[in-house]
Amino acid sequence: MKILVCISKAPDTTAKISFKDSNTKFEEAGVQWIINPYDEWYALVKAIELKEQDTNTTIHLITVGESDCEPIIRKALALGGDEAIRINVDSNDSYYIAAQISEVAKNGNYDLVLTGKETIDYNSSSIGGMLAELLDMPYISLATRVEVEGNTAKVSREIDGGEETAEVKLPLVVSCQKGVAEQRIPNMRGIMAARTKPLKVSEPITVTALTSIVNFDLPPAKANVKLVAADNVAELARLLHEEAKVF
Amino acid sequence: MNTTQQTTALKGGEWIIKESNASDTFIPEDFNEEQRMVLDMCHQFLQNEILPIVDRIDQLEPGLMPSLLEKAGEQGLLSTSFPEDLGGLGKDFITSTIVNEGLGGGHSFSVAVAAHTGIGTLPILYFGTTQQQQKYIPKLASGQWKGAYGLTEPNSGSDALSAKTTAILSDDGKYYLLNGQKCWITNGGFADVYTVFAKIDGDKFTAFILERGMEGFTQGPEEHKMGIKGSSTVQLYFQDCKVPVENILGEVGKGHIIAFNILNIGRLKLCAAALGGSKGATTISVQYANTREQFKLPIAKFGAIKHKLAEMAIRIWVGESALYRAAKWIDDKEHEMIEDGKPFNEALLGAAEEFAIECAMLKVFGSEVLDYVVDEGVQIHGGNGYSDEYLISKAYRDSRINRIYEGTNEINRLLTVDMVLKRAMKGKLDLMTPAMNVQKELMSIPDFGSDDEGAFAKEIKYIKNFKKAILMTAGAAVQKLMMSLDKEQEVLMNIADMAIETYHTESALLRVMKLVEKQGEDATALEIDIMRTYLYDAADKINKVGKDALNSFAEGDELRMMHIGLKRFTKVEPFNTKEARRRICNKMLTENNYCF
Ligand SMILES: Cc1cc2nc3c(=O)[nH]c(=O)nc-3n(C[C@H](O)[C@H](O)[C@H](O)COP(=O)(O)OP(=O)(O)OC[C@H]3O[C@@H](n4cnc5c(N)ncnc54)[C@H](O)[C@@H]3O)c2cc1C
Numbered sequence: 001m002k003i004l005v006c007i008s009k010a011p012d013t014t015a016k017i018s019f020k021d022s023n024t025k026f027e028e029a030g031v032q033w034i035i036n037p038y039d040e041w042y043a044l045v046k047a048i049e050l051k052e053q054d055t056n057t058t059i060h061l062i063t064v065g066e067s068d069c070e071p072i073i074r075k076a077l078a079l080g081g082d083e084a085i086r087i088n089v090d091s092n093d094s095y096y097i098a099a100q101i102s103e104v105a106k107n108g109n110y111d112l113v114l115t116g117k118e119t120i121d122y123n124s125s126s127i128g129g130m131l132a133e134l135l136d137m138p139y140i141s142l143a144t145r146v147e148v149e150g151n152t153a154k155v156s157r158e159i160d161g162g163e164e165t166a167e168v169k170l171p172l173v174v175s176c177q178k179g180v181a182e183q184r185i186p187n188m189r190g191i192m193a194a195r196t197k198p199l200k201v202s203e204p205i206t207v208t209a210l211t212s213i214v215n216f217d218l219p220p221a222k223a224n225v226k227l228v229a230a231d232n233v234a235e236l237a238r239l240l241h242e243e244a245k246v247f
Numbered sequence: 248m249n250t251t252q253q254t255t256a257l258k259g260g261e262w263i264i265k266e267s268n269a270s271d272t273f274i275p276e277d278f279n280e281e282q283r284m285v286l287d288m289c290h291q292f293l294q295n296e297i298l299p300i301v302d303r304i305d306q307l308e309p310g311l312m313p314s315l316l317e318k319a320g321e322q323g324l325l326s327t328s329f330p331e332d333l334g335g336l337g338k339d340f341i342t343s344t345i346v347n348e349g350l351g352g353g354h355s356f357s358v359a360v361a362a363h364t365g366i367g368t369l370p371i372l373y374f375g376t377t378q379q380q381q382k383y384i385p386k387l388a389s390g391q392w393k394g395a396y397g398l399t400e401p402n403s404g405s406d407a408l409s410a411k412t413t414a415i416l417s418d419d420g421k422y423y424l425l426n427g428q429k430c431w432i433t434n435g436g437f438a439d440v441y442t443v444f445a446k447i448d449g450d451k452f453t454a455f456i457l458e459r460g461m462e463g464f465t466q467g468p469e470e471h472k473m474g475i476k477g478s479s480t481v482q483l484y485f486q487d488c489k490v491p492v493e494n495i496l497g498e499v500g501k502g503h504i505i506a507f508n509i510l511n512i513g514r515l516k517l518c519a520a521a522l523g524g525s526k527g528a529t530t531i532s533v534q535y536a537n538t539r540e541q542f543k544l545p546i547a548k549f550g551a552i553k554h555k556l557a558e559m560a561i562r563i564w565v566g567e568s569a570l571y572r573a574a575k576w577i578d579d580k581e582h583e584m585i586e587d588g589k590p591f592n593e594a595l596l597g598a599a600e601e602f603a604i605e606c607a608m609l610k611v612f613g614s615e616v617l618d619y620v621v622d623e624g625v626q627i628h629g630g631n632g633y634s635d636e637y638l639i640s641k642a643y644r645d646s647r648i649n650r651i652y653e654g655t656n657e658i659n660r661l662l663t664v665d666m667v668l669k670r671a672m673k674g675k676l677d678l679m680t681p682a683m684n685v686q687k688e689l690m691s692i693p694d695f696g697s698d699d700e701g702a703f704a705k706e707i708k709y710i711k712n713f714k715k716a717i718l719m720t721a722g723a724a725v726q727k728l729m730m731s732l733d734k735e736q737e738v739l740m741n742i743a744d745m746a747i748e749t750y751h752t753e754s755a756l757l758r759v760m761k762l763v764e765k766q767g768e769d770a771t772a773l774e775i776d777i778m779r780t781y782l783y784d785a786a787d788k789i790n791k792v793g794k795d796a797l798n799s800f801a802e803g804d805e806l807r808m809m810h811i812g813l814k815r816f817t818k819v820e821p822f823n824t825k826e827a828r829r830r831i832c833n834k835m836l837t838e839n840n841y842c843f
Contacts, residue, residue, distance in 0.1 A: 014839065074280055075287075185291045188323025188336050191284045 001057045001148065001170075003047045004105055006115040006127060007076050007084075009069045010036040013120070023215045026121075028068075035072045038116025038177060040079070045181035046146050047114055048080040058082045062104055064097045066090045070199070078186035078194035085200045092122060093209035098130035103205050105135055111170040112153065117142050117177040128175035137171050144179030256579055259602045260667050262750060263714055264681045266707075269760035273341070273575030275567055276762060282345050285327075289349025292322060297353045301641065304355050304477035307469060312359050312479060313393060313437045320390020324350065325364050329372060330591055334385035340578040340595070341571065347516045348570075351523020354645050355477030361520055362433040362478075363387070365513045367394025370442040370454060373592040374497040374505050379456060383440055395438035397429035397457075397483050398506055405658050408452060408503055412445040412485060421492060423447070423455065425463070425485040431652075435466055436479035443483065444502045451500035455490050463488035474644030511599040513653045514606040515573065518613030521649050522566050525620040528642045529559045529841040532624040535639075537836055539629075546627070547836050550825075555623040556835060557828035561777045562616040564843050569612065569754035573605040604666045607659040608747045614649035614656060621646040660743035661736065667746070668725065668732075682722035685715045689812045702763060706756050706782060709819050713749040713789055716816035719809060720745060720793050727800045741796035748785040755781055773834055774843065776827040783822045790817035 011017070012032040020027045035044075044061075051057040061076050061084040063069050073084045087100045105113060113135070118125040125141070132139030144163070145156035153172050156165040156179075186194075228236045240246050257265060278286070296318060297304070304311060319325055328343035329335020350357050368387045371379055371394075386392040403409045412427025425445050435441070441457040457464055467482035497505050533556055536547035546552050580598035585591065599606065621643040625632035628639050635641070650656045670676040721742050728735055755778045762771045793813045801809060835842055 016837065071280060071283070075284060078284060183295070185288055185295060185322065186284065187288075187321065188285070188327065188338075191281055191288065192336065192338075194284070195281055 001050065001054060001111045002109055003050065003057060003059050004101075004108060004110040004113045005039065005044050005047050005059060005061050005076075005081065006101060006113070006131075007039045007044065007061050007063045007073065008036040008116070008119045009033040009063070009065055009072050010120045017218070019216045019218075023217065024213060026216065033068065033072055035076055036116050036119045036121075037183075038118060038120070040076065040116075041183040042176035042178065042180040043114035043116050043174075044076055044079055044081065045184050046176060047112075048184070049181055050112075050148055051080065060085065060108065060110070062101055063087070064089060064091065064100045064204075073199060074194045075186060077197045077199070078190040079184060080186075080190060081197070083198040083200070085202060087204050088201050089204040091209060092213055093211050094124050094126040095130055095211070096207050096209040098127050098134060099207040100204050101127070102131055102134035104202075105131070111151070111172075112148065113137070113171070113173040114146075115173070115175045117175045125175070128173050132173040135171075135173065137173050138168050139173045139175075140166060140168065141175045143174045143176050146174055146176065146180055256576065256583075258675070259576075260604045260670055260676050262753065263667065263717060263746065264676070264678060266711075267753065267757055269757045270764065272754075272757040272761055273571055274758040274761050275571050276758075276765070277571075278341075278345070282342055285342055286345050286349045288322070289324070289346055290352075292319070292324070293350060293353045293356075297356045298638075301354050301356075301477070301638070305641070307436075307477060307479065312356070312434075312477065315356055316359060316363060316393055317390040319350075319360055320388070324360065325368075325390050326388030327364075328595075329368075329384065329388050333372070333380055334388040340581060340598075341574050344516065344519045344570070344574045347519035348523040351520035351525075352527030354524075354641055355475045357520050357524065358475050358478040358645075358648075359434055361513075361516060362396065363390075363394050363438075365516055366396035366442070366509055367434060367438065367440070369509050369512065370396065370496055370505050371440070371456060373508070373596055374454070375456075378493070379496065383456070387440065392439040393434055393437055395432050395434040395441045396509075397432050397435070397441055397443040399431050400428060401430050405655055407444075407506055410444055410446060410452065412443070413449050414445040414447045414453065414455065414490070416447070416492070417489070422489045423492060423495070425455065425457075425488040425490055427485050429483040431470070432466075432481055432483050434479055435481035435483060436469055441483065442496060442505075443485075444506060445485075447499055452502040452506075453499050454496040454502045454505045456494040456496050457488070457490060461488055461490065472648075474641070474647055476644075508596050508600060510654060511603045511606045512595070514610035514659065515570070515577070515599075517649060517653050518566065518570050518609035519574075521613035521617040521646075522563055522570060524642065524646070525559070525563045525566075525617045526841045528617075528620050528624045528639060529556070529563065529835070531639055531642075532556060532559065532620075532627045533835045533841065534839055535628055535631075537839060547832075550829070552627055553829050553832040554825075555627060557780075557832040559620045559623060560831055560835060560841060560843055561781050561828075562619060563841065564774070564777050565751050565755040565781045566609075566612050566616045568758040569605075569751045570609055572754045572757065573602055573609060576605070577602050604663055604670075605750070607654070607662045607666070608743075608750055610653055611656045611659045611663075611743075612747055612751055614646075617646045617649055657736075657740070660740050660747075663743045663746055664721070664739045665733075667721075678718065678722070681714075682718040685718045685722070685812075688715070689719065689808055702768075703756065703760055705820065706778070709782060709786065710749065710753045710756060712816040712818075713745070713752065713785070716789055716793050716813055717742065717745045717749060719812055719816070720796050723809060724796060724800060735799065738796045738799055741792040744792045745789050745796075748789050752778075752782050752785045773831055776831050777843070779822055780824045780827045780831070783819055783824055786817045786819045790814065793817070 012034050015031045018027040047059045051059055059081045061081040063073055064087045077084055085104055091097055115128040129139055140155045142157050143155045144158055147154045151170045153168050155174055156163050323336055324346055326335040327338045327346050331337040350360055371383045387394050398407050400410050414423040414425050416423055439459050443455050443457050447453050463486045465484045470480040536552050537545055539546050577598045580601050581594045584594035584597050624639045625643045628637055631637050632639050671678040724738050759774050759778045762774055797809050
């Protein structure tokens with residue numbers, strides 16, 4: 001089986017978020033990058049588990065990003081990817097990114113393309129769906145369980161009040177979330193092997209981005225908390241009605 | 248410092264009389280991508296596997312620590328620099344030091360790992376026969392077997408060679424019968440393999456490999472300790488314990504070579520672990536200071552708290568500069584010896600022995616940084632710091648042991664000076680010429696010129712002067728006290744402190760200079776603050792201990808002249824350390840962690 005895992009960088013969860021150029025760009029200076037957790041913990045580790053079940057599996061990683069992504073790609077290789085491709089361009093437009101990935105994926109004969117359910121910075125959740133469309137493959141989003149038997153995948157996802165399981169023929173695109181796999185830590189041998197695994201860099205194809213970011217706003221600072229005495233329910237109701245306007 | 252091009256690497260202790268080149272100095276910012284990943288992985292391992300269960304670990308839950316060591320083995324953390332044909336990963340000394348640092352914040356777990364990979368495994372790795380290595384090392388490297396080391400006895404601690412445990416050859420010549428007792432044995436409660444020292448026929452101090460379950464070999468109950476409660480510490484008892492003759496480690500009567508050589512590496516590694524622990528304790532203190540409010544302000548806004556947090560970072564950063572500088576010296580020396588055809592074990596031991604002075608100094612400095620950090624960490628936490636609910640109180644209790652084992656800090660201070668003087672005596676280290684030059688300089692008119700221009704010219708000169716202060720004080724002490732110097736431990740302690748301060752300050756300066764070269768002054772502004780603050784304080788410390796030393800053996804005009812010299816050699820320009828500390832601290836407060 002051949003699996004393609006889409007890997008994105010994301011700012012470390014403890015990074016200070018700020019913007020520049022009159023709030024049109026994310027300030028990247030000083031930001032520590034990590035592998036987007038949904039890509040790492042779920043999509044990539046699932047691919048590794050599938051490889052452990054069937055050693056004939058190869059795992060390719062793809063990242064659309066500039067050279068500052070290399071440490072996170074190396075880490076993904078250390079965890080267990082076999083080789084990696086980096087498309088040397090930075091973009092925030094989902095369609096632009098999906099088109100770059102599909103350009104590589106369409107020639108790669110992948111049986112399974114895994115993405116995280118979203119990145120923790122832009123949260124757009126759209127690469128998987130677009131990619132499926134561009135590759136003309138079925139797509140299951142927000143998977144919580146992925147199993148593969150021969151050329152059929154069984155994929156579960158949460159639905160309102162329960163769980164739904166679908167059976168789909170490969171090839172297939174799946175976006176993964178919690179439940180699909182468990183976070184792993186690369187081990188020493190993996191880290192040492194990562195250095196010698198292929199990391200190809202290719203230039204982007206020409207695609208027109210469909211969106212651009214107009215500006216960013218930080219959430220408003222938290223207002224002061226109003227404390228209401230535990231026995232003063234009437235006052236609480238009044239505040240909720242008149243000030244918070246929740247009913 | 249960048250004035251003389253250093254063509255050959257410095258030998259151990261030579262930094263006292265020679266200048267170092269910043270560009271030749273290894274600094275943590277030189278870690279390669281793989282080494283960064285290793286450090287990251289260690290932190291993640293602690294975060295996921297250890298820190299969530301520190302309390303269970305401290306309760307000595309049976310089987311827990313051994314299972315964690317096995318997990319660490321699966322991660323590849325137990326054999327970083329062992330040869331590949333013995334199940335190791337064959338990595339360099341810097342990388343294995345990084346592993347010690349990275350796991351340093353793991354409380355009792357760090358102690359168990361350090362003891363297992365260090366004193367528990369290295370004696371066999373470095374002194375074992377091929378058969379012994381093949382029998383034990385792969386299993387120790389994977390964590391399947393756990394290692395321990397028995398040197399200390401109830402009446403033989405710092406004076407390790409006075410051990411009473413005896414070994415007598417059996418009548419059939421197949422066994423040694425060991426009788427005696429060891430105490431304070433880390434990992435002793437669950438280890439499978441022990442390196443134990445005993446005297447054959449009561450006088451030939453020799454190392455033996457013991458295995459759990461050998462006839463006549465038992466372990467006592469767990470000690471109730473002040474800290475590192477999750478680290479197993481027991482006594483070992485030998486009652487006609489039958490140890491096969493092939494389990495002699497190294498040569499008969501040469502046990503001391505094993506005992507002392509293993510300690511050199513252990514001391515540097517202890518420093519690494521202590522600094523790793525210090526970083527963790529600083530981060531939790533920064534986070535606490537940012538959230539705890541008093542007088543309607545986060546306590547991080549108070550200058551008294553800022554001072555503490557900054558000082559924590561300063562000492563850690565300086566210690567780390569000194570640690571990796573020496574680790575690289577050892578690494579280089581090891582490679583040089585391997586290229587000269589030496590086997591891996593002789594190469595690393597030889598390299599560590601060459602830099603034994605630096606290892607001793609690092610042990611003292613690292614363990615004292617950690618004690619400072621956790622002490623002020625508790626203070627920042629106020630009453631909560633005194634509660635078991637807060638991790639800082641565990642860090643406080645766990646820290647204290649570091650000044651005691653791997654040679655107490657007193658022993659390591661004494662050793663620092665003793666080794667320097669011995670090397671001078673053997674002609675390995677020419678202290679005489681520079682000491683005479685300092686004497687001449689004392690008699691001449693002081694040089695007020697600002698001859699040195701260029702970046703950090705002043706700091707370079709200060710370091711040169713600190714070295715002169717050491718040479719003057721040590722030189723005079725040797726001359727005055729001669730053979731009785733070893734009875735004047737107070738003076739030796741003073742000289743050791745002068746050396747420790749100078750070596751560490753110089754290391755920080757070299758790191759700053761290299762960083763400025765790499766990334767410019769603006770990007771290095773806070774590191775420059777760290778270095779200048781440390782240097783400013785070091786000058787006073789050197790002056791104070793130098794005076795204490797001089798006052799204890801000189802008098803009259805000679806004493807007055809040396810006081811003037813000392814004042815000149817420790818004179819530094821005024822520097823606003825308060826503002827510098829605020830800048831350093833504020834950066835950590837915005838980052839909400841130890842971020843240097
Ligand atoms: C938790 C723990 C774990 C340990 N793990 C191990 C282990 O795994 N294996 C092992 O073999 N040992 C181990 N030790 C023992 C440890 O190495 C010794 O405790 C240490 O070397 C000090 O010896 P001591 O306790 O006998 O103190 P002492 O030697 O009695 O020292 C008492 C004091 O006197 C000072 N002193 C002693 N001699 C001199 C001198 N010549 N000049 C000036 N001052 C001096 C010391 O610095 C100290 O302050 C461990 C100890 C502890 C507490």
